Amino acid sequence: MAWYDEDSWATAAFAPKGSTIAITFLLAVLLPILLHQFIYRKATPTTLPCFLLIGPSGAGKTAFLTLTERKAVAQTHTSTAPSAIEVLLPEDHTPQSSHYRSPGDPAYERSRRFLLNDTPGHGKLRHFATTQLANPTNVRGIIFVLDAATVAEEAGLNETAEYLHDVLLALQKRYTGATTSKGPKEIPVLIAANKMDLFTALPPHLVTQQLEKAISEVRKSRAKGLKDSGAALSGEEEGLDEEREWLGEGGEGSFEFGQMEEVGTSVTVHGGHVIRGDGADVRSWYEWIASHL
Amino acid sequence: MLDTFEVLTTSGVVLWSRRYSPVGPHIINSLIRDVFIEERVQPQAEDAGSKPTYRKEGYTLKWTTAKDLGLIFVAVYQSLVHMTWIDKLLDNIRALFIGLYGEQLKTKHSSVVNCDKFAPYFERQIQDLEGQSDSGFSAPGTKLTPPSSADNESADEFDPKIPPLQKQHKPQHDTSADSTPVPTPDTSRPTTPAQSHLLTGRAGPGAKLSRRGKKKAAALTSAPASSGDEASVKRKGKGSAKKNRVWGDFGAEEEDPSMVLDYSQSDLRDEAPEGEALAEVNPESWGSRTGKGQFVLKDLDLEMDQIIAEQNAKKETSTSAVSGGGLVGSSLGAIGGLFRNVVGGKTLTEEDLAKPLKGMEDHLLKKNVAREAAVRLCDSVKRDLVGLKTSSFTTVEATLRTSMEKALAKILTPTSSLDLLREIQTVNASGRPYVLSIVGVNGVGKSTNLSKIAFFLLQNHHRVLIAAADTFRSGAVEQLRVHVRNLQELSKREGGQVDLFEKGYGKDAANIAADAVTHAAKTNFNVVLIDTAGRRHNDQRLMSSLEKFGKLAKPDKILMVGEALVGSDSVAQARNFNQSFGPGRGLDGFIISKCDTVGDMVGTLVSMVHATGIPVVFLGVGQHYADLRGLNVGSVCRLLMS
Ligand SMILES: Nc1nc2c(ncn2[C@@H]2O[C@H](COP(=O)(O)OP(=O)(O)OP(=O)(O)O)[C@@H](O)[C@H]2O)c(=O)[nH]1
Numbered sequence: 021m022a023w024y025d026e027d028s029w030a031t032a033a034f035a036p037k038g039s040t041i042a043i044t045f046l047l048a049v050l051l052p053i054l055l056h057q058f059i060y061r062k063a064t065p066t067t068l069p070c071f072l073l074i075g076p077s078g079a080g081k082t083a084f085l086t087l088t089e090r091k092a093v094a095q096t097h098t099s100t101a102p103s104a105i106e107v108l109l110p111e112d113h114t115p116q117s118s119h120y121r122s123p124g125d126p127a128y129e130r131s132r133r134f135l136l137n138d139t140p141g142h143g144k145l146r147h148f149a150t151t152q153l154a155n156p157t158n159v160r161g162i163i164f165v166l167d168a169a170t171v172a173e174e175a176g177l178n179e180t181a182e183y184l185h186d187v188l189l190a191l192q193k194r195y196t197g198a199t200t201s202k203g204p205k206e207i208p209v210l211i212a213a214n215k216m217d218l219f220t221a222l223p224p225h226l227v228t229q230q231l232e233k234a235i236s237e238v239r240k241s242r243a244k245g246l247k248d249s250g251a252a253l254s255g256e257e258e259g260l261d262e263e264r265e266w267l268g269e270g271g272e273g274s275f276e277f278g279q280m281e282e283v284g285t286s287v288t289v290h291g292g293h294v295i296r297g298d299g300a301d302v303r304s305w306y307e308w309i310a311s312h313l
Numbered sequence: 314m315l316d317t318f319e320v321l322t323t324s325g326v327v328l329w330s331r332r333y334s335p336v337g338p339h340i341i342n343s344l345i346r347d348v349f350i351e352e353r354v355q356p357q358a359e360d361a362g363s364k365p366t367y368r369k370e371g372y373t374l375k376w377t378t379a380k381d382l383g384l385i386f387v388a389v390y391q392s393l394v395h396m397t398w399i400d401k402l403l404d405n406i407r408a409l410f411i412g413l414y415g416e417q418l419k420t421k422h423s424s425v426v427n428c429d430k431f432a433p434y435f436e437r438q439i440q441d442l443e444g445q446s447d448s449g450f451s452a453p454g455t456k457l458t459p460p461s462s463a464d465n466e467s468a469d470e471f472d473p474k475i476p477p478l479q480k481q482h483k484p485q486h487d488t489s490a491d492s493t494p495v496p497t498p499d500t501s502r503p504t505t506p507a508q509s510h511l512l513t514g515r516a517g518p519g520a521k522l523s524r525r526g527k528k529k530a531a532a533l534t535s536a537p538a539s540s541g542d543e544a545s546v547k548r549k550g551k552g553s554a555k556k557n558r559v560w561g562d563f564g565a566e567e568e569d570p571s572m573v574l575d576y577s578q579s580d581l582r583d584e585a586p587e588g589e590a591l592a593e594v595n596p597e598s599w600g601s602r603t604g605k606g607q608f609v610l611k612d613l614d615l616e617m618d619q620i621i622a623e624q625n626a627k628k629e630t631s632t633s634a635v636s637g638g639g640l641v642g643s644s645l646g647a648i649g650g651l652f653r654n655v656v657g658g659k660t661l662t663e664e665d666l667a668k669p670l671k672g673m674e675d676h677l678l679k680k681n682v683a684r685e686a687a688v689r690l691c692d693s694v695k696r697d698l699v700g701l702k703t704s705s706f707t708t709v710e711a712t713l714r715t716s717m718e719k720a721l722a723k724i725l726t727p728t729s730s731l732d733l734l735r736e737i738q739t740v741n742a743s744g745r746p747y748v749l750s751i752v753g754v755n756g757v758g759k760s761t762n763l764s765k766i767a768f769f770l771l772q773n774h775h776r777v778l779i780a781a782a783d784t785f786r787s788g789a790v791e792q793l794r795v796h797v798r799n800l801q802e803l804s805k806r807e808g809g810q811v812d813l814f815e816k817g818y819g820k821d822a823a824n825i826a827a828d829a830v831t832h833a834a835k836t837n838f839n840v841v842l843i844d845t846a847g848r849r850h851n852d853q854r855l856m857s858s859l860e861k862f863g864k865l866a867k868p869d870k871i872l873m874v875g876e877a878l879v880g881s882d883s884v885a886q887a888r889n890f891n892q893s894f895g896p897g898r899g900l901d902g903f904i905i906s907k908c909d910t911v912g913d914m915v916g917t918l919v920s921m922v923h924a925t926g927i928p929v930v931f932l933g934v935g936q937h938y939a940d941l942r943g944l945n946v947g948s949v950c951r952l953l954m955s
């Protein structure tokens with residue numbers, strides 16, 4: 021039976037038969053739908069964008085997390101485990117990516133959803149944060165929460181600056197160690213100076229100033245400090261670990277947050293407070309999140 | 314006299330709390346820090362019969378955890394108060410909470426648990442348990458002679474602060490006070506207006522009544538003693554009558570409370586004498602004996618018992634499932650267990666872990682970790698893992714390994730930063746030289762490591778004075794002199810300035826050290842390094858002189874040198890030296906010397922940190938002045954696990 025025979029498939033396909041019409045009709049209707057479904061599924065990310073909450077213990081990370089999740093602060097204690105919580109950007113902020121979407125659009129609603137990853141800030145538990153930093157998947161930004169009142173004191177300032185230094189250095193290493201020529205996706209940092217409600221708190225511009233100064237100090241003393249035991253103990257040839265990396269422009273002079281731009285990290289400082297009698301003021305933090313969502 | 318009860322998650326969010334009097338958040342924070350994170354305070358094992366306790370600022374904290382859900386249940390109460398039923402409360406509340414909200418807790422990416430309705434359950438538990446313990450107490454309470462005045466005072470002191478509900482529990486501790494024949498306050502109480510502000514809410518009168526009930530019981534047995542008390546005479550008269558009626562006399566004002574009262578009373582009657590467990594109490598009796606409106610409560614009790622029983626049963630099956638029932642069951646279980654061991658998703662029990670843990674312990678011992686430290690690490694890992702599900706495609710061994718790595722990293726990571734240069738800067742800024750002294754047993758390399766530190770400081774252009782406070786061993790001063798000469802030679806190249814301060818032999822070391830510090834301040838040295846005589850850590854006489862040394866020289870930092878080679882002795886060494894400086898002062902850090910000679914057997918680090926909770930600051934890795942290193946926690950952990 022050749023294809024040009026009377027009852028061959030080719031003839032049947034062009035004949036005015038009921039089945040042919042039905043098939044054609046179904047194809048015409050279903051194909052776009054399937055195609056749409058397929059592309060739609062592909063395009064929408066299966067994982068939510070996420071923001072990392074990092075900072076020394078007692079800064080108010082968990083407090084901010086609960087505020088964002090339930091619009092009211094829950095009581096918190098020192099965290100011992102990280103947690104990832106799905107939250108919605110508050111109504112009065114529009115995510116950067118959905119500026120032209122109308123509020124009714126389901127994609128708009130979806131774009132306001134993100135994950136907040138809280139990490140414990142205690143000195144012994146920072147590995148939770150550093151492992152996430154070493155391999156940030158879907159991390160849109162890092163929110164470094166600090167207590168603006170403890171930063172007013174020497175000890176608190178040093179601890180905070182050291183942690184921030186390590187975070188920034190990790191980001192820089194990630195950038196300089198990248199294999200692609202384009203460099204990895206930028207990860208901006210928000211320094212959220214919390215507890216502005218306390219009268220001992222430093223205002224944001226002073227926080228910036230003090231932190232920059234303290235980070236310069238940290239960098240200086242790290243440069244002078246002893247090498248660590250890594251290579252010596254594992255019996256490797258010394259000198260392999262010689263090339264240490266310095267934060268900022270070669271680690272010379274004084275450090276400024278602006279220097280981080282070069283390695284794809286913009287640093288912004290905003291003040292706010294999660295708790296006070298008459299409610300929280302974290303608008304500027306949400307704005308920052310919105311602009312990176 | 315529970316002050317606070319909290320249910321919180323490991324991620325730090327308080328899910329539910331009940332506070333009777335304000336307790337600062339720092340109390341629970343320090344529990345979390347000291348016990349869970351830094352493990353500075355060792356909780357007793359749970360099978361010691363009771364839950365572990367932790368004390369802070371006059372409070373006692375007891376807790377229990379639900380590991381798989383990441384929950385911590387904490388009860389806080391005043392240390393002065395002796396509470397016997399807290400353990401039971403913690404267990405019951407855990408069972409209840411998990412039973413009621415277990416599903417909600419498992420939702421991903423959410424910290425919200427809707428547990429507003431938990432309060433009634435909690436209240437009922439408290440009432441039940443208090444009721445039980447009350448009845449248990451009443452008998453001995455009656456035999457009590459009047460308590461010491463101190464006791465009375467402390468009880469009274471808390472009185473006004475104690476919120477209504479606690480009142481209910483008061484009898485337990487007040488019995489003694491109340492059963493004393495002091496008529497005035499007792500008799501006046503029912504009529505004083507004060508009661509209205511003291512005893513507010515529905516629980517108030519209940520409390521009052523149960524107190525009375527207690528007293529009645531007291532009156533029954535110790536009648537003569539309280540015969541002067543008008544009220545107790547009256548009660549005595551009715552003593553044999555139905556308790557309900559007695560209560561009616563006093564609690565008639567409100568209906569609700571009398572009901573509450575009845576409950577605890579029925580507990581008292583039904584349970585205590587038979588010594589039944591809570592779960593076994595026949596709920597019917599509660600329902601039938603009380604008057605109108607109790608059905609709600611009855612339902613609650615029924616539900617509560619059910620949940621608790623369910624949870625207990627679940628726990629039992631999960632443990633018995635492992636041991637397996639019957640031949641087929643056990644072999645099937647074994648196969649399933651094996652399969653899950655490979656694929657993951659296996660709930661770990663103590664038996665599963667026993668063997669791999671033993672292996673892990675041996676491994677650590679081979680790495681020169683002291684037995685004590687190895688056992689503790691294994692225990693902490695076990696505590697971490699029992700009740701946990703292995704994640705997919707990980708074996709028990711792999712899970713154990715990662716957990717052990719984590720435990721090692723946690724124990725070795727210092728709590729705060731150890732930047733020596735920064736500290737020197739801060740101290741110098743206050744206008745005095747920075748004083749660092751080094752202690753240790755004989756022959757571990759104190760002088761060598763001191764010189765290494767001096768070299769490091771010279772590189773950073775500090776002016777260093779080395780004080781020879783080893784006036785005991787012959788040749789010690791000369792040895793230091795050689796070092797100083799070498800360092801002076803090097804300092805020409807490296808910068809800085811170094812000199813030796815010595816007073817020969819036989820003098821008192823503490824005085825020499827103090828002199829060195831004053832000398833340094835005068836002659837513009839900004840760091841003083843003090844070498845001390847080596848001493849056996851179990852030599853009482855020499856060790857005791859360290860206290861004086863600490864007081865006179867006032868070192869900013871005291872480092873102890875320990876040899877990497879030393880085995881199980883390390884724990885005792887570290888501990889004794891840490892305690893030798895008297896109360897309020899201890900070691901600030903360790904220098905582990907001769908690390909280059911032990912290869913991967915760096916267990917001494919872990920043993921010393923384990924014994925004291927004090928971090929390792931430096932590692933000596935060779936013969937040269939430059940062979941001093943900071944600690945790299947990651948690499949040490951890798952070496953230990955390799
Ligand atoms: N006054 C004031 N207190 C705050 C503010 N934000 C948080 N706090 C308090 O700070 C304490 C610590 O807050 P957490 O959120 O638990 O701290 P954290 O950063 O999560 O700390 P870790 O979990 O230990 O890393 C809590 O007692 C909060 O009540 C604020 O804006 N103002």
Ligand SMILES: [Mg+2]
Binds near residue numbers: 083099138139140
């Ligand atoms: Mg937290």
